Amino acid sequence: MNNFTRKVGAVSVVSILGLAAMASTALAQSSYPDRAIRMIVPFSAGGGTDLGARLLADDLEEALGVSITVENVPGAGSQLGLTELANAEPDGYTIGALNQPAFDTIILSPERQAAFNVDSFDYIIGHVAEPLVIAVMPDSPYNSLADLVADARARSGELRVATSGLLTPEHLAQLQLEQVADTRLRIAHFNGAAESMTQFRGGRTDIAFTTPSFLEGLKPLAILTTERLAALPDIPTAVEQGFPELVMVSTRGFAAPAGLPDDVLDRLREAFSEVANTPEHQERAAASGLTVDVVAGDEYDAYVRQIHEAARPLVELSTQRQ
Amino acid sequence: MDSAFSFWMAGIAEAMQPTNLLFAIIGCTIGTLVGVLPGLGPAAAMAILIPFTYDLGPVPAIVMLSSIYFGTQYGGTITSVLVNVPGESTSVVTCLDGHPMAKSGRAGAALGIAAIGSLFAGIAGTLILMVLALPLSSLALRFGPVETFALLIVGLTLVMSFRGGSLIAAMAMTIVGLMLALIGLDPVQGAPRYTFGNSSLFDGVELVAVIMGLFGVAELLLSLEERQAKPITSELTSLFPRKEERKDAAAAIVRGTGVGFALGLIPGMAGIVPTFMAYALERRLSRHPERFGKGAIEGVATAEAANNAHAQASMVPLLTLGIPGTATLAVLMGAFMINGITPGPFLFMDHPETVWAVIGSFIVGNVVLFVLNFPLVRIWVQVLRIPPNYLRVAILVFCMLGTYTLRQNIFDVMIMIAFGVLGYVFKKVNWPTVPLVIALILGPMLERSLRQSLELSDGAFSVFLTTPIAAGLLAFSGVILIVSIVATARPAKNIPTTQPSSNP
Numbered sequence: 001m002n003n004f005t006r007k008v009g010a011v012s013v014v015s016i017l018g019l020a021a022m023a024s025t026a027l028a029q030s031s032y033p034d035r036a037i038r039m040i041v042p043f044s045a046g047g048g049t050d051l052g053a054r055l056l057a058d059d060l061e062e063a064l065g066v067s068i069t070v071e072n073v074p075g076a077g078s079q080l081g082l083t084e085l086a087n088a089e090p091d092g093y094t095i096g097a098l099n100q101p102a103f104d105t106i107i108l109s110p111e112r113q114a115a116f117n118v119d120s121f122d123y124i125i126g127h128v129a130e131p132l133v134i135a136v137m138p139d140s141p142y143n144s145l146a147d148l149v150a151d152a153r154a155r156s157g158e159l160r161v162a163t164s165g166l167l168t169p170e171h172l173a174q175l176q177l178e179q180v181a182d183t184r185l186r187i188a189h190f191n192g193a194a195e196s197m198t199q200f201r202g203g204r205t206d207i208a209f210t211t212p213s214f215l216e217g218l219k220p221l222a223i224l225t226t227e228r229l230a231a232l233p234d235i236p237t238a239v240e241q242g243f244p245e246l247v248m249v250s251t252r253g254f255a256a257p258a259g260l261p262d263d264v265l266d267r268l269r270e271a272f273s274e275v276a277n278t279p280e281h282q283e284r285a286a287a288s289g290l291t292v293d294v295v296a297g298d299e300y301d302a303y304v305r306q307i308h309e310a311a312r313p314l315v316e317l318s319t320q321r322q
Numbered sequence: 323m324d325s326a327f328s329f330w331m332a333g334i335a336e337a338m339q340p341t342n343l344l345f346a347i348i349g350c351t352i353g354t355l356v357g358v359l360p361g362l363g364p365a366a367a368m369a370i371l372i373p374f375t376y377d378l379g380p381v382p383a384i385v386m387l388s389s390i391y392f393g394t395q396y397g398g399t400i401t402s403v404l405v406n407v408p409g410e411s412t413s414v415v416t417c418l419d420g421h422p423m424a425k426s427g428r429a430g431a432a433l434g435i436a437a438i439g440s441l442f443a444g445i446a447g448t449l450i451l452m453v454l455a456l457p458l459s460s461l462a463l464r465f466g467p468v469e470t471f472a473l474l475i476v477g478l479t480l481v482m483s484f485r486g487g488s489l490i491a492a493m494a495m496t497i498v499g500l501m502l503a504l505i506g507l508d509p510v511q512g513a514p515r516y517t518f519g520n521s522s523l524f525d526g527v528e529l530v531a532v533i534m535g536l537f538g539v540a541e542l543l544l545s546l547e548e549r550q551a552k553p554i555t556s557e558l559t560s561l562f563p564r565k566e567e568r569k570d571a572a573a574a575i576v577r578g579t580g581v582g583f584a585l586g587l588i589p590g591m592a593g594i595v596p597t598f599m600a601y602a603l604e605r606r607l608s609r610h611p612e613r614f615g616k617g618a619i620e621g622v623a624t625a626e627a628a629n630n631a632h633a634q635a636s637m638v639p640l641l642t643l644g645i646p647g648t649a650t651l652a653v654l655m656g657a658f659m660i661n662g663i664t665p666g667p668f669l670f671m672d673h674p675e676t677v678w679a680v681i682g683s684f685i686v687g688n689v690v691l692f693v694l695n696f697p698l699v700r701i702w703v704q705v706l707r708i709p710p711n712y713l714r715v716a717i718l719v720f721c722m723l724g725t726y727t728l729r730q731n732i733f734d735v736m737i738m739i740a741f742g743v744l745g746y747v748f749k750k751v752n753w754p755t756v757p758l759v760i761a762l763i764l765g766p767m768l769e770r771s772l773r774q775s776l777e778l779s780d781g782a783f784s785v786f787l788t789t790p791i792a793a794g795l796l797a798f799s800g801v802i803l804i805v806s807i808v809a810t811a812r813p814a815k816n817i818p819t820t821q822p823s824s825n826p
Contacts, residue, residue, distance in 0.1 A: 111513060160778050166511055188467070188777035189510045191770070194672060204466040204778060 032092055032264050036067045039254075040088075040096035042081020044074040049252050052128045052290050053097045056254075059275040064267075077165075079106045079114060086116035090259035092268060095124065100251050100304065104311035105167040109319065118308050121255040122265050125272040126295030126303060128285065130250040131225045132173050133235060135208045135218040145222040145241045148207065149181045156183040160205045162196035163189050167318060170196070170209040173224055173248040175314045180245050211250075213289055224248040231291060251293070251307070253300060269297050326456050333678030337686045342385050345378065346683050349386035350690045353393015357413075358401055358705050359713065362545075364394040365649040366537040370717065372530050372657055373724040380661035380676050385683040387657050388637075389691075391650055392444065392684070395593075395630050396691045399436040400702050403429055403622075412593035412629040415601045419614065419621035426617055434561035435571050435619055436626040437695045443579040443627040444688030447634025450583060451641075452681060458642040459670035467774035468785055470666075472795035474768045477645035479799035480590035481760050483806030491753045499758040502527050503765020510773055522733040529656050531725045531738040532762060536755045537649060538721045539742025542714055544749055561696060567619045574604050574620035578627030586635025589647035593632045600628035634684065640665050641677060644767070649756045652763055659763075 039057055043049045050072060057068040073081035078099060088094035098121070107114050134145065142148045152159050163171040166189050174187055188205070190196040193214065200208040208218060212232060222238040223229060224247055238246035254272060256265070273296040275281055282292045295303050336342060356367040368387045375383035398413035403420035416436065423432040465473070482492040505516045506526030517523040563571060578600040585596035604624045605614045614621050639645045644666025646652040658665050663673050670677055695702070725738045748755050779785035787793050 157780060162778075186778055186780050188774045190774065195668075198463065198668065199466055202463045202466055 032267055033064055033066045035093065036069055037064070037092070038094045039068050039070045040081050040085050040094065041070055041072050042074065042078035042085070042097065043072065043099075045072045048128075048130070048290065049097050049099055051288050052252055052285065053254075055281065055285055055288065055290075056127060056272070056275065059278070059281050060271060063271045063275050076112075077106065078102050079112060082106065083115050085255070086120040086257055088257045090122070090257040090261075092256065092260055092264035095254055095256045095268065098253055098255050100253070100307050101167075101169055101172055101248075101311045102250075103304075104308045105172075105315055107308070108312055108315040109167065118305060120258050122258050122260045123301040123304050124254040124256060124265070124268050125276060125297075126251050126253040126300045127272075127276055127292060128252040128290045129225075129293035130169075130211050130252075130291065131223050131229060132169055132209055132248045132250070133212060133215060133220050133224070133232075134173075134177075134222045134238070135210060135215060135220045136206070138217070138219045140219060142219075142221060145236075145238055145243060145246075148221055149177070149243070152177065152181045152183045152185065157186065159207060160186045160188065161207050161209060162199045162205045163187060163209070164193040164196045165189055165191065167315060169248050169250040171318070172311060172314045173209050173246070175317055176246050176248060179317075180243055222246070229291075247310075251295075251303075253295070253304070273297070326452075329456075329674060329678045330452050330682070332675070333680075333682030334685060335682070336381065336675065336679035337385065337682035341382055342679065342683060343686065345382040345386040346389045346687050347690055349389025350393045350687055350694055352386075353390035353395075354397035354400075354691065354694055354702060355393075355705060356390065357394035357397020357399070358702050359710075362541060362713075362717065363537065363650070364391050365533070365653050366541050366717075367394070368650065368653045368657070369530060369533040370538050370720050370724050372653070372660065373727045375657065376660070376727075380658075380663055380673075381679045381683075383661055384654070384657055384676070384680050385687075387654055388680060388683065389687040391654065392630070392633055392687050393691055393694075395626075395633050396437065396440055396695045397702065399440075399626060400433065400695075400699065401706065403432045403436070404703065405706065412597050412632070413625075414594060415597045415625040415629075416622055418601070418625075419616070419618045422615070422617035423619065423622065428617065428619075430561045431563040431567060431619065432622050433699050434696065435563050435567070435623045437561075437692055437699075439571070439575040439578065439623045439627040440630040440695075441688055441692040442575050443582060443631040444634060444691070445685060446579050447583050447586075447631040448681065448684040448688070451634055451638055451684070454638055455642055455670060455677075455681070458638065459667055461667055464791060465667045467771040467778065468789045468792045469795070471768065471771040471775055472786065472789075472792035472799075473643060473645070474764050474771065476795050476799040476802075477589055477639075477643070477647075478757070478761060478764060478768075479802045480588065480645070481647060481757050483590070483802050483809075487752055487754060489806055489810045492757045495748075495754055496757040496761045499761025500765045500768070502532070502758075503762050503769070509766050509770050520733070522731055526766075527762070528725075528728060528731075528734045528737060529762060530660075530728055531734040532741045533649075533653055533656065533759060534721050534725055535738040535741025535743075536745035536748075536759060537653075538717065539738065540745025540749060540755070542717055542721075543742065543746040545710070545714065561699070563619060570618075570620045571623035574624040575627040577603060577607075578624030579631040581624075582628035582631030583635040586632035587638050589636075589639040589643070589645040591632075591636070591647060593629050593636075593648075596632045597625050597628045600624045630688075637681075637684070641669055641681075642667065644669075646760055646763065649759060652756070652759045655763055664767075 039053060041050050041053045054070050057070050061068050073084055081096060082098060082103065085094065085096035106112050107117050136142050142151065161174050163174065171187065174185055178185055190199060193210065197208065197210060197214050199205050220235045222241055223232060223235040224238055226237065226239055226247055228235065228237055256268065273294055276292055276294045285292045352367060356362050356364060368390050371387065375386060395412065398408060399416050402408045402413040402416040403424050406417050406421040408414045408417055420432045423429065478496055482496055483489065505523055507514055507524050514524060581600040581603060582596045585591050601621055601624055604620050605611045608614065608620060636647055636651055639647060640651050640655060644664065646655040655665055663669065663676060721738060722735055725735045726732065728734055745755055775785055786796060
């Protein structure tokens, strides 16, 4: 190859690359999305978060017209996957699932040294809500949350409870109860909800903090949502029983790295809520044991920040105890 | 019983699925190969192969690894009979009569009866395991952290005291294992301990790397000191024993199965003990005890039945209590845990499909092994002709590659090499490595259950004495400890205290 052709070759390669880049930028602005979207699930495959994300991804492919690749990046209670999401290019082609309050405890625990904070993401949609329920065995003397709170106060440091891990929603709710009742509980940390519920059913703990799927055969005292759940209309909330501070819901939503172009964020929010609000999607989710509770757009952004601030004092309390 | 029966059937059906069947066959083949090759034990082989099972899913992975375990029991017989070198420690007893039989031209009959005895013991053992598993695991709900802690203490005590050799050394190694288990993020609060700022240590010392080093690399180093196996001297004629031999052997097989299974239920009991005891029992019952050691077929039959029944029975404490009694079972337990399944009282409740498929595969595996070892025994004999140095290089490469692929972390490879050298040194000074590995595996559970117990009791240690099951278990481990101290002071003469590394 002589000098001339080499130069021509180089120039044309550069110009083609340049044109391609311009073209893709132009397309991204006008017709996002035009290629596959990667969805990071920061938990392992087969869990509740994964299930919900995959259901939604399936339906979104049709709405957005591109394929969505769900990628599990588990580890350190979702810290690894969230770090990867926070560091991704904010172009709308990498999005991810996030769980609250797991997300908040990672940011708020100093020893976690999280490489992201609540401002590192643009929030797309709140998708699934998993409320906590306080329940006891059917033969328990407690018939209301007030009975329980009174007894906990009278016998400080004696009632035993199990969590599914440090700083899980169960643990945070137990810390809330301690504050509300001005008491101490014996809190033991187990590995997952199945283990902690086995302790309860084996009679080794006194009160169960659990999710609706574990309620069979138990006497529920209060649900920790702000309003009664349509699916469980008979369980009174803690709020209506006079304990407005006792609210703990584990929510799963979707976010993108902060700095998404406005039109891209709007397109994503629009597509997600369109899909999540269809009855077909909600039925499929319900069949997998997931309650879809859509919190859309700016409302979700506000919700995430509100939950984050609510978790702050509880995480601080837990950190002091260690 | 109805539901139990449907579990069994579902398990066997699952084990017969093409994928699971394929991995059972692969595992049996590898196991037999490992059994034939002296100097490479089942623990090492399984440790080396764990990284290659990561993407298989729990059932195929565990089916393959447990098939290796049973396969080595079969394969070890071949070298015992033909070369008078036990391929596995449990085959030592098989040498006693198997090799004399081969010398007098009865090698075929010896291998034949060994395969038949192993098949019977394997199937019978699995059936007893099936019957025992559910009642034992129904204790699960009664097991809280307090009982779990006491049970783990029993497990560690048993492992320490059954190894033979120095009790002090075994205790020291257990403590070293527990100390190693402390490395990494603490299991409850996530605070880093003994990591020296090295993030590779946050998840603890990589268990598979330690196992590969202690069993794989260390054995390799040891085998360099051994002389090459003697050439095969016997011809293989018919594998079917003569009529009168069959009659003698049948009763021996049944008795061997009984002894092997009963002793195999005790966690930490090395396979050599029931095998030797079954052999001694057979000699005592025989009308011609003088034939033993000179080619008595009952000796081969009972030894093989006993070691295979022991292998099945040793699964009972692993699956139902989560106590791995031996190095091989420790590796198998590691394989369970890598797949997110913790053996123990909750196994049958939380993962019934997986565990019953694994148990079903034991039946399938034994049949596969019988086929591999009965008609195809001549092929395995050829393996003995491979120069050992080629094998050693291949094994070392496998160890390195396997460890690296765990997390693509070169640090793990260095851990493996370090523990390989350590393992070699430990063998040389006769310090047992099995208690170290088992303590390393059980350590995090021990710590978690201790902390949970104390969280629930508000810090009162008395909870271990006021909970009946826990108090009973702790008293039991005290008794074991005292008995083994007394036994160490007056060593028994008739139980071999050999402690080969590959002891399954």
